[in-house]
Every structure is written in structure tokens, then in C-alpha cells.
Amino acid sequence: MSRNPLLEHHVLPPFSEIQPEHVVPAIDQLLDDNRKAIEKLTERADRETPTWESLAAPLESLNDRLAQAWSPISHLNATMNSEPLRDAYQACLGKLSEYSTWLGQHEGLCRAYQSLKDSPAYNRLDEAQQRSIDNTLRDFRLAGVDLPADKKQRYGDIQARLSELANTFSNHVLDATQAWHKDIDDVTALDGLPQSALDTLKANAEAKGVNGYRITLDFPSFLPVISFAHDRELRREVYTAFITRASEVGPNAGEFDNAGVIEETLSLRRELAELLDFDTYADYSLATKMADSPQQVLDFLNDLADRAYSQAHQEFSELQDYARASLGLDELAPWDVGYASEKLREARYAISQEQLRPYFPAPGVIDGLFRVVERLYGVQFEEDDNAPRYHPDVRYFRITEQGAPIAGFYLDLYAREGKRGGAWMDECRVRRACEDGRIQLPVAYLTCNFTRPVGGKPALLTHDEVTTLFHEFGHGLHHMLTRQQVADVSGINGVAWDAVELPSQFMENFCWEREGLDLIAGHVDTGAKLPDELLERLQAARNFQSAMGMMRQLEFSLFDFRLHHELSAPSAADVQDLLTEVRTQVSVLPAVDFNRFQNGFGHIFAGGYAAGYYSYKWAEVLSADAYSAFEEAGIFDPETGSRFRHEILEPGGARDAADLFRAFRGRPPSVEPLLRHSGIQAA
Incomplete structure (x- = not known):
């Protein structure tokens, strides 16, 4: 052999x-x-x-x-x-x-x-x-x-089929994303797009040996078009292609349709839960989470929705008024919302993601990320150019403490063909005590899909991309700074899923503070720090449409949870009807009847978030409250950083997340810091 x-x-x-x-x-x-x-x-x-x-x-x-x-x-x-x-x-x-x-x-x-x-x-x-x-x-x-033998067999058959369905779902989304493109020869058709986006679209075309500019459905291509293109018809065309991916409608109608995958997945999940004597898949999902019951989750989500809805409605009314008065848009369509929002943000705060890009060259951001972590936790970073890697863009780093290595990670930042969208952290190696007495050090994969560097210049990140990088690195730190030696509870293993976002969301806060940004941001040409005026505008704009954003996350969370709690074997039409019902309840944004968001909702159909998408909001309560301890003591206060590392990051899954939080904060979590950070008036 x-x-x-x-x-x-x-x-x-x-x-x-x-x-x-x-x-x-x-x-x-x-x-x-x-x-x-x-x-x-x-x-x-x-x-x-x-x-x-x-x-x-x-x-x-x-x-x-x-x-x-x-x-x-x-x-x-x-x-x-x-x-x-x-x-x-x-x-x-x-x-x-x-x-x-x-x-x-x-x-x-x-x-x-x-x-x-x-x-x-x-x-x-x-x-x-x-x-x-x-x-x-x-x-x-x-x-x-x-279970008796026949039910054991059925359980195994269901799990095997669910694994296949999740992979098929993911492949359909990837294939649908890569199946569509639009080539444009005349650059005036792309009026409004910033130069960084034009460079990306031009590089897309060159990579395929065609002239002009190529729009794809990868996020670094899709987002600038939907946010900046003056051509409303172009925005509509690109939005339609994106929101109908892997469905029975749109430009690739039926070719990669996930409707049947969704129907079978939901039916099998319900059957699996009932085999194990759970009423619903939501009950089964909560068996390993912090939340005690489906009703507790629904009450939590509906309470946040009640607190944020009025402000979200007001934010959207302001956007409509602005679009009507300043952009000539009498009625906002879904493909107008991002565009009008960018214009209103610029008008109100004189700031845009594009203005900030020169201050966030990727190499400087990575260096700044390391310096933030060094100040918080006293560890150091060193790159290893000789480590095995799978693509030229990928880099490998070691984390050391007092000169000794304690962890490592692969950093894979840029979008490319054959790479699924989104950003994530995954385990490469887990920290554990081997049977021969050695300690196996943890290694992480940290993966994003940022705009690639073009023309020999460093990639310039948006502030949103910077916060995404910090978010995923927070997951990485949870994995890499653990002190556990038992694999089952090492790092993120054994951590309740609705607490696992705490360390990641916590790290995002350092992208908004002067002390953090002084380490992260430096102008690509001069190295100058972010000017006070820009920082003030960035911070002022932080909660721009924050209630609308919260309602969008609550829409996804309620849809996911109700889908797995209320419907037993829904048809694709039933799924669509439930999404429409949830939108009617909590959304303030316009929707179109061909929106097939659910057909690309990989978090719940190809990831680990089924009946668990609420975890993002649940953990956001924890992270906002945890960060408020740093606001009280100083954001780089070494004693607070040491306590956060010791009480939250190092224990992994060895203790209940609620106990860890109380050990760090000295009390149960409060929702008030989240509302304050989000600029939402407490009801």
C-alpha cells in the first residue's frame, strides 16, 4: 500500500x-x-x-x-x-x-x-x-x-442523511454563487463604486481572461454594488441574483434549488427529536445550551424585539424621508436600502466605509490585532514562514508566552474561487494531554473572505471587515488560550452553543475605542493614526440604524427557532409562509415575494446553528456586559484582562457558562449594557 x-x-x-x-x-x-x-x-x-x-x-x-x-x-x-x-x-x-x-x-x-x-x-x-x-x-x-434496536437504526440513518443534506445545501450555495456573473465593459455603468471596488471587479475579469469588469456574487463584489452603484437597475439585477441563490426563482432558477433539501432536513430533524422523546427539535437543541426552555428563548427574543421595534421603525421612516427628498426614490425597494443607507450615513456623519479603508491596510490591522491581544493577555506572536500551508495567501503564526509556544493558527483572509463565503474559526488541533505526558498545543484556522490585494498594494479593509477579523479571532483565542488538557472541554469544546459567541463579540469592542484603534489603524501611505474628527464621526455612526440591525438579527433568530419548534414536516411553501409571518411581526424593511433568503441560510441548514441562531443575541448580552467591566476599569486594565482570560477563556467547557460569567462579573448578566452599546433606549 x-x-x-x-x-x-x-x-x-x-x-x-x-x-x-x-x-x-x-x-x-x-x-x-x-x-x-x-x-x-x-x-x-x-x-x-x-x-x-x-x-x-x-x-x-x-x-x-x-x-x-x-x-x-x-x-x-x-x-x-x-x-x-x-x-x-x-x-x-x-x-x-x-x-x-x-x-x-x-x-x-x-x-x-x-x-x-x-x-x-x-x-x-x-x-x-x-x-x-x-x-x-x-x-x-x-x-x-x-433506544430499541429498530429505533437505533433509524436514528443512525437519520443522522447520516442529515450530514449528506448539510453538505448538499452548502455545495448548492457555493455552486449558485459561482454560477452567476455579469461582465461590464463601460465603467460608467459602475458609477458610484469606489476605486477599491472597481479594482476588485477588474481583477475578477482579468482572472477569467475577459476585458472590463466582472461582478460576482462573492461578498467583496456583491456588497459594493448593492451599497454604492448609482444605477438602480444594476442594483436590482445583482440583488435578485444574490437573494434567489439556490432556489426555484431567479437567473439560475431550479439549477441548485435547496427547497427539497430544506424540507427533508426539517422533517428528519423533527423525527430525530421525537425518537429521543423531545417534543420538538428546538427542545432537543436546548439540551446542550444555557437556555432552559423554548419559551425562555422566545420570550428573550420577543422582549428584545419589543424594546427595539419602535426605534427601528423610526430609523426606517427617516431613511424613507431622506431617500424621497434627496435621492428621488419615492418608494424604497430592497435593493435601495443599502444604497440609501450609505448615502444617509455620509450625509449625517460625513463618513463611509470607503473613507476609512486607507486607515486599515491589512498588514497593519493584523499587527494591531496582535498588539491588542498582547496588551490584554500578555502573550506574543511570531510568524513561521516554514509551516506547511495550502495556498500562497495563507500565513501561519505561533502564540508564545514568556518565550514558550502555547498555540498556533492559520490566517486565510481573502476571497477566492473555490472558497465558501463568510468568516469562521475552526479547530486544526485541540489542546490536550497526550497519553505519553506531552501537551498537544492548540492550532486554529481563521478564515475570512475580504477583498484581495491588487496591483501590488496591500488590501485595504473596511471597518466592518476589521470587526469581522476581531470577531473570528475572539473565537480563536477561546480555542487557543484554553488551559484545559481534556479534549472534550478544551477551548470551545463543551461550551454551551449560546455562550460560544461571548469571546468573539467581546473582541469587536476594541475596534471602536481610541485606545484600541491607535494600535489597529494607520494610514496606508503615511502611517498616521485615525484623526480625532474621523474617530468622532465613526463613533457617532456606530449606532446608525442599530435598531434596524437588531430587528434583522431577531428576524433570523425567530424564524430559525419557530421553524424548529412549531412546524413538524413543513413544505417549502410553509417555510416561506413562516418567514413572511416573522417578517410581518418584526421587520421594518421592504421585502419582495421572490426573496429566498432561507435557501442560502447556511448557519441553520449547513452549520451548527439549527434552533440556535438566537445564540448570537443571547451571547451579545453576555459580551456587552463583560465589556462593561473593562469600561469601568479601563479597556486595557491588566487585572481585568487577566480575570477575563482566567474566568472566561481558559476554563473552556469545564464549567457552566453561567457560572463562568458570574465568576467574572460578580453577578448574573444584565441586558442593559447591550441596549446602551446599541444606542437603543431602554423601554
Whole structure:
């Protein structure tokens, strides 16, 4: 058999050696090895009372070996997508789902963990080990370990199919995004677009060997057109292509339609929940979250909606009045809202994202990000040019403390073909104590889709992109600054999903303060700091349309939660009707009947946020309140930074998120700092 790099131990993935033909044989081999080893573990547990060293530690090692092989495959599928890799990835999803179900329903393994839990040895384990055992026993129940054989089989079939459907959904969105473009020869048709956007569209065209400018549905291309193009018909055309992606309408109608994927996904999720004796998938989802009940989530979302709706309605009325008086738009269509908002922002605050770009060259922003983290937590950063990488744009950094490495991360900032949209953090390696006594250091993937550098100049980021980078790096710090040595509760593992956004949203705050911006911002040509006048305008504009923005997030959250709580086997029409109903309740923005937002809602149909999108708002309450401690003490106060690292970042999932927050803040969370930061008057 030829050498397979995925079966070998590497500190970092050997990206240049990994070929699509390695994927299936490696996963088959690892799954077979794991099954045999787990049977031996359970046989031993039947003969003698299991201990951490005889049961949990070797199982963790098996899981980690599999994760180290799958991590680069999954990441390459998301960032360097190709047909051969996609096929290999798809071929493994069912195998991994089947293995996960087999593991979760393994009665002998469950019995062994229960025996360990009931033994005197359990009380001598540390907090993280106990938490890992408790979570594992909970997860056995959630995987259907107690079900009769026929229902176990059905559970496994459902999970395998859901895994395939999520991948299909994601592929459809990626394919639909890449299937549409519009080439423009005459630059006057793009009047209003800033030079940075024109450079991007020109680079798009050059990359495809065509003249002029190419508009695509990738965000660095789509957003400037919808925000700045004077040509209303062009905005309408691009908006229509974007909002109908992967649906039965629009320019690629029916070609990548996700409607059937959504219908089957929702039906199977409901069936899965009912198999496990949950009333709805929302109830099942909350079994591992901070929130206690669906009603608590709905009350939370509706309360925020009640507090923000009046102000959101007022903000939209002001936008309509401005568009009518200054732009000649008697009635705002959805493709006008972003354009009119940019014009009103400039008129009111004399500031735009484009004005700020020269102050945020990507290299300076990255350096500033590191300096912010250094001041908060006392760690340092160094780049490693020799680390294996998967694309020339990708960089690798180590985090050190007192000269010793404690973590590492890959930074992949720019949009490109074959890379799925959005921004995310994912695990490459998790911090854990290996069986030989070594500490495996955590490594993260930090991925964004910013506008690429063109013409030999550094990429100039918008302030929105800067906050996105800080957000994802907050997730990365949660993963990388953990002190846990048990993989199940290390970093973001074991953290309640509705608390996992706390460290990420917390980091965004430093992009708005003079002390933070002095480290982040420097003019691309002169290095000059952001002038006081621009900073004042930026801060004044921070809460521009903040209530409208909050209502938009609440619309998504309520749609997601009600979808998984109220509807059992909805048709595509039922899904559309519910979205329309939610919009009627909370949205102040215009909508069109061909809007198929749900067909591209990857967070809930191809990510981990099903019946959990509310987590963004839930965690925003936590993050705003946590940051208010820094406002009280000084935003770079070392004692407060040390406490945040110790009480929030380092514990990972070893303790309840609510307990960690109370330990840091000295009290339960309050919604008032979020309303204050958002400029929303408390009702």
C-alpha cells in the first residue's frame, strides 16, 4: 500500500502532500482501527472497573487521531474546493456519521462510562475530567443509546442523511454563487463604486481572461454594488441574483434549488427529536445550551424585539424621508436600502466605509490585532514562514508566552474561487494531554473572505471587515488560550452553543475605542493614526440604524427557532409562509415575494446553528456586559484582562457558562449594557 500522509502523526497538517485519493482509504483505515480498539476498551472495562487512564484517555487519543486526519480534509473542502476533493469528502460523510452513531449508541462503552462515574475514582478526578464524563453520558442519551434496536437504526440513518443534506445545501450555495456573473465593459455603468471596488471587479475579469469588469456574487463584489452603484437597475439585477441563490426563482432558477433539501432536513430533524422523546427539535437543541426552555428563548427574543421595534421603525421612516427628498426614490425597494443607507450615513456623519479603508491596510490591522491581544493577555506572536500551508495567501503564526509556544493558527483572509463565503474559526488541533505526558498545543484556522490585494498594494479593509477579523479571532483565542488538557472541554469544546459567541463579540469592542484603534489603524501611505474628527464621526455612526440591525438579527433568530419548534414536516411553501409571518411581526424593511433568503441560510441548514441562531443575541448580552467591566476599569486594565482570560477563556467547557460569567462579573448578566452599546433606549 502506498504511503498515506493522513495516517501519519504531524504537528501540523502536511497540506502539500494530501491528495483526494488519500482521503477515503485513510478514513476507512482510521474508522476500522478505532472500532477494534474501542471493542478492546469495553472488554477490559467489563473485566475490571475502568479508570480515566484505562478508558477515557485512550478513547480521547483515538478520537484525536481521527480528528487530525479529518480536520485538513474538511478545511480544504471549504477553502480549496475541487470536484475530486468534493467527491472524496462526500464519500466519507456517511462513513463518519455511521461511526459517530455507532460510538454514541455503544451500550458497552456507555456502561463503562457509567461504571467510571459510579466508582470512587470519579471523585478523585479533576473538574475537567468529571465534566467530560458527565457530558459523555449525556451525549450517549442524546445519541439514542437507550433506544430499541429498530429505533437505533433509524436514528443512525437519520443522522447520516442529515450530514449528506448539510453538505448538499452548502455545495448548492457555493455552486449558485459561482454560477452567476455579469461582465461590464463601460465603467460608467459602475458609477458610484469606489476605486477599491472597481479594482476588485477588474481583477475578477482579468482572472477569467475577459476585458472590463466582472461582478460576482462573492461578498467583496456583491456588497459594493448593492451599497454604492448609482444605477438602480444594476442594483436590482445583482440583488435578485444574490437573494434567489439556490432556489426555484431567479437567473439560475431550479439549477441548485435547496427547497427539497430544506424540507427533508426539517422533517428528519423533527423525527430525530421525537425518537429521543423531545417534543420538538428546538427542545432537543436546548439540551446542550444555557437556555432552559423554548419559551425562555422566545420570550428573550420577543422582549428584545419589543424594546427595539419602535426605534427601528423610526430609523426606517427617516431613511424613507431622506431617500424621497434627496435621492428621488419615492418608494424604497430592497435593493435601495443599502444604497440609501450609505448615502444617509455620509450625509449625517460625513463618513463611509470607503473613507476609512486607507486607515486599515491589512498588514497593519493584523499587527494591531496582535498588539491588542498582547496588551490584554500578555502573550506574543511570531510568524513561521516554514509551516506547511495550502495556498500562497495563507500565513501561519505561533502564540508564545514568556518565550514558550502555547498555540498556533492559520490566517486565510481573502476571497477566492473555490472558497465558501463568510468568516469562521475552526479547530486544526485541540489542546490536550497526550497519553505519553506531552501537551498537544492548540492550532486554529481563521478564515475570512475580504477583498484581495491588487496591483501590488496591500488590501485595504473596511471597518466592518476589521470587526469581522476581531470577531473570528475572539473565537480563536477561546480555542487557543484554553488551559484545559481534556479534549472534550478544551477551548470551545463543551461550551454551551449560546455562550460560544461571548469571546468573539467581546473582541469587536476594541475596534471602536481610541485606545484600541491607535494600535489597529494607520494610514496606508503615511502611517498616521485615525484623526480625532474621523474617530468622532465613526463613533457617532456606530449606532446608525442599530435598531434596524437588531430587528434583522431577531428576524433570523425567530424564524430559525419557530421553524424548529412549531412546524413538524413543513413544505417549502410553509417555510416561506413562516418567514413572511416573522417578517410581518418584526421587520421594518421592504421585502419582495421572490426573496429566498432561507435557501442560502447556511448557519441553520449547513452549520451548527439549527434552533440556535438566537445564540448570537443571547451571547451579545453576555459580551456587552463583560465589556462593561473593562469600561469601568479601563479597556486595557491588566487585572481585568487577566480575570477575563482566567474566568472566561481558559476554563473552556469545564464549567457552566453561567457560572463562568458570574465568576467574572460578580453577578448574573444584565441586558442593559447591550441596549446602551446599541444606542437603543431602554423601554
